[in-house]
Amino acid sequence: MNDRVPPTAIDVGELAAAPERMLELTSTAAFSLPVEAIADYQITALQKRFRDLVPRVPVLARLADEQGIGAIRRTEDAAPLLFKHSVYKSYPLSFLDSSSFGRLTQWLKGLTSLDLSGVDAAGCETVDDWIQALDSKSELQVIHSGGTSGKLSFLPRSRREMPSMVHGWKRYFERFGAKARDDIEGIDQVPLVYVGQRRGAMAHHRLMDAMLRYLYAGDESKIVTLHPGRMSADMLSVGGRLKTAEAKGELGRLQLPPHLLARREAFLAEQRGAAERVRDFIFDLAARMRGARIAMMSHQGQIYDFAVAGLARGIEKAFAADSFIMMGGGSKGRVFPPDWQDTVRRFFQVEDLRMGYGMTECMNATRECSKGKFHFLPYVIPYLLDPRSGEPAPRTGTHTGRFGLIDLAAQTYWGGILTGDEVTLTFGDRPCGCGRAGPHLDASIRRYGEQEGGDDKITCAGAPEAHDRAVDRLLQDLQ
Amino acid sequence: MAEFSAPLVIRGRVIEAADLEFGGRREGAHFATPDVRRHLDELVLATPSALADLYRLSFEEILDYLAALGERLSLSANAYLQQAFELSIRVSGLGEDILRHTYERVGDVFAREAVREIADRTIGIRYLEGWVEVPLANGCRAAVRAFGARSVHIVAGNVPTVSALSIVRNAITRSDAIFKTPSNDPLTAAAIARTMVDMAPDHPITKHLSVAYWKGGDAAVEEALYQPRNVEKIIAWGGLASIRHVAKYIQPGIDLITLDPKLSSTIIGRDAFADEKAMRTAAERVALDVGVFNQEGCLNARVVYAETGTDELGLARLNRFGALVWEAIRALPSHVSSPARALDRALAEELESLRLGSEWHRIIGGTREGGVIVSQIEEPVEFARQLANRVVNLVPVDSLETAIRAVNAYTQTIGVYPESLKTQLRDRLAFHGAQRLVSLGYAGNPVFAGPQDGMEPLRRMCRWIIDESYDPAVVPLASHVPGFRAPDLTGEVP
Numbered sequence: 026m027n028d029r030v031p032p033t034a035i036d037v038g039e040l041a042a043a044p045e046r047m048l049e050l051t052s053t054a055a056f057s058l059p060v061e062a063i064a065d066y067q068i069t070a071l072q073k074r075f076r077d078l079v080p081r082v083p084v085l086a087r088l089a090d091e092q093g094i095g096a097i098r099r100t101e102d103a104a105p106l107l108f109k110h111s112v113y114k115s116y117p118l119s120f121l122d123s124s125s126f127g128r129l130t131q132w133l134k135g136l137t138s139l140d141l142s143g144v145d146a147a148g149c150e151t152v153d154d155w156i157q158a159l160d161s162k163s164e165l166q167v168i169h170s171g172g173t174s175g176k177l178s179f180l181p182r183s184r185r186e187m188p189s190m191v192h193g194w195k196r197y198f199e200r201f202g203a204k205a206r207d208d209i210e211g212i213d214q215v216p217l218v219y220v221g222q223r224r225g226a227m228a229h230h231r232l233m234d235a236m237l238r239y240l241y242a243g244d245e246s247k248i249v250t251l252h253p254g255r256m257s258a259d260m261l262s263v264g265g266r267l268k269t270a271e272a273k274g275e276l277g278r279l280q281l282p283p284h285l286l287a288r289r290e291a292f293l294a295e296q297r298g299a300a301e302r303v304r305d306f307i308f309d310l311a312a313r314m315r316g317a318r319i320a321m322m323s324h325q326g327q328i329y330d331f332a333v334a335g336l337a338r339g340i341e342k343a344f345a346a347d348s349f350i351m352m353g354g355g356s357k358g359r360v361f362p363p364d365w366q367d368t369v370r371r372f373f374q375v376e377d378l379r380m381g382y383g384m385t386e387c388m389n390a391t392r393e394c395s396k397g398k399f400h401f402l403p404y405v406i407p408y409l410l411d412p413r414s415g416e417p418a419p420r421t422g423t424h425t426g427r428f429g430l431i432d433l434a435a436q437t438y439w440g441g442i443l444t445g446d447e448v449t450l451t452f453g454d455r456p457c458g459c460g461r462a463g464p465h466l467d468a469s470i471r472r473y474g475e476q477e478g479g480d481d482k483i484t485c486a487g488a489p490e491a492h493d494r495a496v497d498r499l500l501q502d503l504q
Numbered sequence: 505m506a507e508f509s510a511p512l513v514i515r516g517r518v519i520e521a522a523d524l525e526f527g528g529r530r531e532g533a534h535f536a537t538p539d540v541r542r543h544l545d546e547l548v549l550a551t552p553s554a555l556a557d558l559y560r561l562s563f564e565e566i567l568d569y570l571a572a573l574g575e576r577l578s579l580s581a582n583a584y585l586q587q588a589f590e591l592s593i594r595v596s597g598l599g600e601d602i603l604r605h606t607y608e609r610v611g612d613v614f615a616r617e618a619v620r621e622i623a624d625r626t627i628g629i630r631y632l633e634g635w636v637e638v639p640l641a642n643g644c645r646a647a648v649r650a651f652g653a654r655s656v657h658i659v660a661g662n663v664p665t666v667s668a669l670s671i672v673r674n675a676i677t678r679s680d681a682i683f684k685t686p687s688n689d690p691l692t693a694a695a696i697a698r699t700m701v702d703m704a705p706d707h708p709i710t711k712h713l714s715v716a717y718w719k720g721g722d723a724a725v726e727e728a729l730y731q732p733r734n735v736e737k738i739i740a741w742g743g744l745a746s747i748r749h750v751a752k753y754i755q756p757g758i759d760l761i762t763l764d765p766k767l768s769s770t771i772i773g774r775d776a777f778a779d780e781k782a783m784r785t786a787a788e789r790v791a792l793d794v795g796v797f798n799q800e801g802c803l804n805a806r807v808v809y810a811e812t813g814t815d816e817l818g819l820a821r822l823n824r825f826g827a828l829v830w831e832a833i834r835a836l837p838s839h840v841s842s843p844a845r846a847l848d849r850a851l852a853e854e855l856e857s858l859r860l861g862s863e864w865h866r867i868i869g870g871t872r873e874g875g876v877i878v879s880q881i882e883e884p885v886e887f888a889r890q891l892a893n894r895v896v897n898l899v900p901v902d903s904l905e906t907a908i909r910a911v912n913a914y915t916q917t918i919g920v921y922p923e924s925l926k927t928q929l930r931d932r933l934a935f936h937g938a939q940r941l942v943s944l945g946y947a948g949n950p951v952f953a954g955p956q957d958g959m960e961p962l963r964r965m966c967r968w969i970i971d972e973s974y975d976p977a978v979v980p981l982a983s984h985v986p987g988f989r990a991p992d993l994t995g996e997v998p
Contacts, residue, residue: 084860091860109853115861119883135861176886242805413846 038066044070045434047404048388052199055402056251056461060453063403063463064100065213066496071406072097075106078439081138084112085439104408104417107429110386113178114170121177121262124281126155131222137181138437139164150284152177152258156226164437166387168228169461172265177258177379179357187235189434194240195387196230197284197381197403199351201394201460211318213240215349216247218310218321220303224249225256228385229322251306256386259285271302307331311343325380328352329365332372342374351390353383382470386442388434395460398451399466407464409450410443412473423451427473447471506536509589510690514546516705522966526687526719531667534638535591535690540716541724543711547714548734549654549680557708558652558678563623563633566675567616569709576699577668579607584695591691592664595960597800597892605662610696613668617625618952623676625953626790626962633675634970643979650966652679652835653736653759656729658720660741660763661689662800669952670739671696671713677965679737680712682729687741690717721749732757736774739763757830761964767889768793770808770944771907772923777812777821783828786921789945791832794896795841795874796948801943802916803940803947806891807884809907810902814882822900823866830868833876833894840948844893851895854887870895882906904929911936916957919944944992 092105116132126146144162149155159165170178199208325364382399383390391399408429409418418424428448432440449467458461513520522536589607635647635789660666674681683693700710718725730753741763776786793805841978857868869875884899892916920926921944941957
């Protein structure tokens with residue numbers, strides 16, 4: 026994929042035939058497209074994806090059939106076609122315990138347009154084995170969640186979407202405006218710092234692999250990680266189940282088969298001393314790359330903790346001011362001091378500390394604009410649903426409700442997803458103060474579970490414990 | 505402005521001036537209540553000897569009081585109860601007809617013979633009425649009596665009967681109770697308490713009941729209250745969240761009795777699937793255990809293990825059975841069970857995802873009327889604990905062993921069918937943790953005069969006091985025994 030495509034080289038007609046190429050336009054170019062052109066692109070692209078995927082993705086076909094949707098005429102027609110997150114974990118959990126990976130492949134076939142007939146999962150004992158079998162025998166690049174709900178979800182992304190993820194990475198850092206192109210000048214030379222394992226199949230790992238290929242021309246030295254090894258899906262699965270059971274006071278109820286129980290020790294060992302290892306890593310990095318430009322995928326808590334630890338060590342201005350920091354928000358209940366940004370700036374020296382918002386199911390994350398809003402590039406069609414009735418809100422004005430989107434860059438799986446987030450969405454009747462046209466979200470994003478969790482409702486039935494059905498946010502998936 | 509007001513009732517005094525508001529559940533009904541933090545001094549029974557007035561009552565007088573109270577708890581005549589009912593319609597998951605049916609029967613809990621049976625079967629009236637002589641083999645003449653205790657009841661709100669039953673338990677044990685009401689039912693206990701105040705404001709039973717709402721975990725209230733000098737027993741219904749607040753105050757001197765949340769299930773043997781007629785009978789019974797109280801209770805069936813086998817024939821049988829269960833759920837009369845306003849959103853999404861994504865599950869229904877998830881593998885769905893709104897999961901098993909092994913300490917009721925199977929399985933089920941076995945279709949008829957959750961909460965609510973009398977002529981003083989040595993732990997006297 027060639028990133029050097031000038032914005033004018035792609036016309037909207039071409040984009041409709043290859044909707045994922047929208048990500049190749051700079052943010053300024055994409056957000057400057059005329060409203061009618063974006064509307065045309067979106068409806069044409071949506072129709073194409075629907076037409077292409079319905080015959081090949083059985084789960085989509087079933088949903089469309091159930092909803093009586095044979096064709097899409099208007100954008101709103103697709104609102105009932107947003108997948109619930111749970112569809113990506115609708116397999117029986119026992120398949121993992123009993124190593125029934127042939128059946129897990131069969132399940133996954135329902136969600137992808139790719140041919141998985143070459144995948145022989147019979148010999149797989151663990152999820153890691155299975156993912157590696159899929160990697161080597163198909164085009165799939167499955168992305169699994171962090172398993173914090175106790176069950177891994179599997180999003181069947183593929184090699185075909187990998188370039189889009191890399192374009193998305195670049196788009197994240199571009200500001201809107203004439204010289205915005207300068208923002209990412211040289212980004213292909215800036216090493217990526219990731220405080221985690223180099224390998225694995227979570228969104229970060231897939232992005233790193235894609236960056237290695239499409240951004241860094243195979244130069245592995247551009248990727249600096251805490252650990253060269255692999256983030257094990259099995260370990261996350263076991264860890265998630267243990268933690269979930271513990272949080273519910275049901276540890277005694279958890280039954281794990283012996284081959285997974287063995288992972289428990291590895292999981293606990295991994296947890297021990299993790300905080301110290303992470304701190305040493307960042308100190309070492311600050312020494313080795315002093316004043317250099319870095320790129321980093323992280324989240325607010327981690328960035329802040331690093332800054333505090335670094336400053337306590339007497340380190341200031343550790344990196345270049347024009348470094349790239351992708352930082353997920355969502356404090357998960359943690360309260361940061363009002364001057365947290367000053368603390369972070371003193372250590373990192375990075376000026377731009379705007380928060381990002383994204384999710385695994387969407388090709389790229391987006392960063393707060395200068396007016397504190399989140400804008401999605403036109404390859405994303407946003408939807409807003411009533412949290413109770415599921416009815417879509419009218420596509421004008423400002424509404425608060427449950428956020429859904431269709432990612433038109435998804436080629437081999439259906440890009441429609443309904444998040445668990447409550448957002449306030451303005452359907453860009455007028456451009457935002459930052460200059461971008463199109464819809465945008467207010468920064469106040471909240472998970473639905475947070476308000477609906479039963480705090481003082483007492484019942485004798487052990488059923489309605491708040492269940493974390495997180496749409497695992499791309500930026501918070503660091504374990 | 506809150507539409508409902510939950511008064512504070514403290515020892516016969518009703519305090520109505522509400523100064524705090526709390527949001528209710530689901531439909532967002534709000535209620536206002538006086539700030540209990542201003543009344544903490546009156547709430548606690550400072551001197552334990554103040555229980556003495558209860559001991560001037562005979563057990564028959566307690567029965568008289570409760571029976572009279574029960575008569576005043578008629579929904580058509582009692583305005584307090586009507587208000588509790590109105591609020592429940594707004595916040596409860598139970599339908600109006602079920603709630604009416606339940607509130608109309610709240611008074612029955614206080615009926616003389618029912619209360620007598622509870623007291624006698626679960627404690628023994630003579631232990632409540634006086635000192636019971638217990639001759640011991642070592643020559644000691646012991647006397648044992650069950651005394652009341654200063655207690656806090658953290659009551660569950662999913663079914664109003666819990667409040668009524670807890671008031672009965674407090675009265676028959678001659679205890680002092682402070683009720684902490686739940687946000688999903690802040691009014692039922694208060695309604696009964698106000699009726700008591702109207703009926704007999706100075707009666708010791710009235711004086712030994714307080715009802716308050718505070719937000720669970722409010723340290724200003726709980727730190728002051730949960731002290732051994734104020735409280736001896738805490739009876740806590742509810743889940744981890746409810747217990748977690750209390751647990752940090754537990755210390756020697758405070759006994760915590762937890763009535764944890766439980767889940768219930770069903771085991772159906774192969775005979776029930778012999779033919780269509782047999783299946784229909786079993787399906788009706790399953791529907792009752794699923795649907796009663798709209799599946800809001802711990803006793804409701806959520807997972808049904810069916811010994812149909814997992815081969816093609818077995819699955820076909822189970823799928824047919826699923827259709828019959830669905831039919832039977834929808835046919836339940838409205839005073840027993842009713843459709844939800846809407847299927848729980850999270851559950852609806854799980855059902856949709858299974859329906860679309862899994863060939864190992866069949867979903868029948870899945871609307872506000874309920875639904876049946878028929879597993880096509882020998883395994884319940886992972887979200888079984890979330891099943892609500894009359895949605896049940898049928899799981900085929902080749903052998904009942906699978907069903908038995910699925911039972912654990914979190915299992916409360918197991919409905920079993922056919923009847924003979926229950927006797928055959930009951931010891932095994934008990935070993936695994938089951939606490940109540942019941943004929944299929946009767947899960948919704950709990951026995952109040954028996955054990956609960958694998959224990960005897962009424963006996964635990966009492967302080968069991970022993971008075972040991974020795975006659976030196978029978979048991980010589982130790983100093984008079986040659987070669988005395990301390991008795992060993994078996995209690996044998998040398």
